Amino acid sequence: MRFLIIIPAHNEEENLPFTLDSLQQQRFKDFKTVIVNDGSTDQTAEVIRKYKETDSRFETVDLEKSTHQPGSKVVHAFKSGLKTRNTDEFDIICKFDADIILPENYLETLEQAFTHNPEYGLVGGLLYVEKEGSWVYEGNSNKHHVRGPLKAYRKECFEQIGGLRETLGWDNIDSILLENLDWKEVVIPELHVKLIKVKGADYTIRPADYYGRYFYFLGLNRLMAYIASSKEAAKAGSVPFFFKIISAYESCKTNKLELKISKEEQKSINDKRWKMLKKKWLKM
Known part of the structure; x- marks a missing residue:
């Protein structure tokens, strides 16, 4: 090869x-x-x-x-x-x-x-x-x-x-x-x-705006985006963090920012996320 x-x-x-x-x-x-x-x-x-x-x-x-x-x-x-x-x-x-x-x-x-x-x-x-x-x-x-x-x-x-x-x-x-x-x-x-990273840099910490935009461009529907946002807020130990993520996500939706995936691909992504959620959290 x-x-x-x-x-x-x-x-x-x-x-x-x-x-x-x-x-x-x-x-x-x-x-x-x-x-x-x-x-x-x-x-x-x-x-x-x-x-x-x-x-x-x-x-x-x-x-x-x-x-x-x-x-x-x-x-x-x-x-x-x-x-x-x-x-x-x-x-x-x-x-x-x-x-x-x-x-x-x-x-x-x-x-x-x-x-x-x-x-x-x-x-x-x-x-x-x-x-x-x-x-x-x-x-x-x-x-x-x-x-x-x-x-x-x-x-x-x-x-x-x-x-x-x-x-x-x-x-x-x-x-x-x-x-x-x-x-x-x-x-x-x-x-x-x-x-190789800059010493002391923590790449796991992301601002709420990043997560909101990330969930939007990933193609998550509102339900999956809210669930994902709650997960990140729980990890951060901050309820306000949840609302900030959602605000960024909803802003993207309101402005109808262009997605780089098709409707069919978007559906596949949400279906996959839902299956993972059921398997991990709902034991279904």
């Missing part, structure tokens, strides 16, 4: 070398990498140039700085990189972040998983972050969900779900749509991927 790896990068001069070094150290060698320099103002372009000069598997695309919109910006950069390659030449399409460190057997293990399991549509490992000198499981999602920084899709699956959507919630939309098409999303827990 051949891998096409797209890495969006904005001002990643400090982190990107770790990611690219870990790719060069992979035991599996048959891959091409396109690094999308999304309007960086630091030395990211210079970092990329050094790798391009010594390794033909690395290429780059330079973009003007795009407006930051959570979710859409990174997918826009990813798509810009994807357009530069003929996907017919590849079997696996990866969207990796520019601040991860892959174990040397990462691509090798993915290749074996895809080869021996034709039903696998999306495969990845688990993210680990540094805490007090040790690398610990990030815990920002359940262990059955392949996180945004390390997505690897079978090309046929990727095409069937219509690629990635330029919207908040894209990395959950893909999971739901592929499962609806009878593909499997699989996490290989022994694959520990290090995620």
Whole structure:
């Protein structure tokens, strides 16, 4: 199998070398990498140039700085990189972040998983972050969900779900749509991927406006959005937080902001959420 790896990068001069070094150290060698320099103002372009000069598997695309919109910006950069390659030449399409460190057997293990399991549509490992000198499981999602920084899709699956959507919630939309098409999303827990973060940053804390917009662009109907909002408010231990999330969600609905999913896909997403709710909370 051949891998096409797209890495969006904005001002990643400090982190990107770790990611690219870990790719060069992979035991599996048959891959091409396109690094999308999304309007960086630091030395990211210079970092990329050094790798391009010594390794033909690395290429780059330079973009003007795009407006930051959570979710859409990174997918826009990813798509810009994807357009530069003929996907017919590849079997696996990866969207990796520019601040991860892959174990040397990462691509090798993915290749074996895809080869021996034709039903696998999306495969990845688990993210680990540094805490007090040790690398610990990030815990920002359940262990059955392949996180945004390390997505690897079978090309046929990727095409069937219509690629990635330029919207908040894209990395959950893909999971739901592929499962609806009878593909499997699989996490290989022994694959520990290090995620480089600013020390002290807590990425699990999100403002209410973020959640409200996220639930809207994910396509949740009002009932499912309210249930999801109550869950986040309970985690935060704040009743006002619930009403702030709902206010942001309702604002999106009032303004009829464009969704990047069809009515049929929206229904699939809500049906999936409802089934998960019944299984987890209602024991049905």
